[in-house]
Amino acid sequence: MEHDEPTSVSDLFWAVARRLRHTSRETLAPWDVNPSQLRALGVLMRHGSARPGALAKHLGIAPRSATEVVDALEERGLVHRETDPDDRRATLVVVTEQGRELGRAVRQARAAEADRVFAGLGEHDRAELERLLREVLGRLDA
Numbered sequence: 001m002e003h004d005e006p007t008s009v010s011d012l013f014w015a016v017a018r019r020l021r022h023t024s025r026e027t028l029a030p031w032d033v034n035p036s037q038l039r040a041l042g043v044l045m046r047h048g049s050a051r052p053g054a055l056a057k058h059l060g061i062a063p064r065s066a067t068e069v070v071d072a073l074e075e076r077g078l079v080h081r082e083t084d085p086d087d088r089r090a091t092l093v094v095v096t097e098q099g100r101e102l103g104r105a106v107r108q109a110r111a112a113e114a115d116r117v118f119a120g121l122g123e124h125d126r127a128e129l130e131r132l133l134r135e136v137l138g139r140l141d142a
Contacts, residue, residue: 023113024110027106027109027110027113028106030109031102031105031106033102033106036059036061036065036069037069037072037073037078038103038106039059040055040059040066040069040070040073040079040093041073041078041079041095041099041102041103042103043055043058043059044079044093044094044095044099045095045099045100045103048094048095049082049092049093049094049095050092050093051084051090051091051092051093052066052067052070052091052093053066055069055070055093070093073099076098077096077098077099078095078096078098078099078102079093079094079095079096079099080093080094080096081093081094082094
């Protein structure tokens with residue numbers, strides 16, 4: 001399939017975004033996990049546990065969508081639900097060791113893919129790209 005040559009920063013940005021989505025799907029394929037599930041695992045790996053509502057808020061998705069993500073992860077043994085010791089009426093979602101292993105494996109695969117993509121860039125170019133990406137990310141978060 002031929003690709004039209006991007007002609008502006010905007011075109012380049014969206015071309016990179018499309019290719020990253022495609023590459024991400026390919027990278028995640030061996031683990032049969034989608035980006036939403038992986039993001040949820042990442043949040044739980046960083047925070048240890050979370051109530052479903054807090055997880056939804058952190059992921060920027062509807063509570064019902066978070067429930068679907070958690071259900072899929074739980075069905076695969078990647079997370080489990082337990083009673084919140086601070087409020088027995090509430091439930092916590094906790095990542096399992098199997099979930100941590102999957103998260104680490106995906107992180108390693110993504111790092112290897114990033115290394116492959118950026119291998120042709122010199123140290124100065126990598127530093128400049130990092131600076132620009134941090135600036136763009138900061139603007140998106142503002």
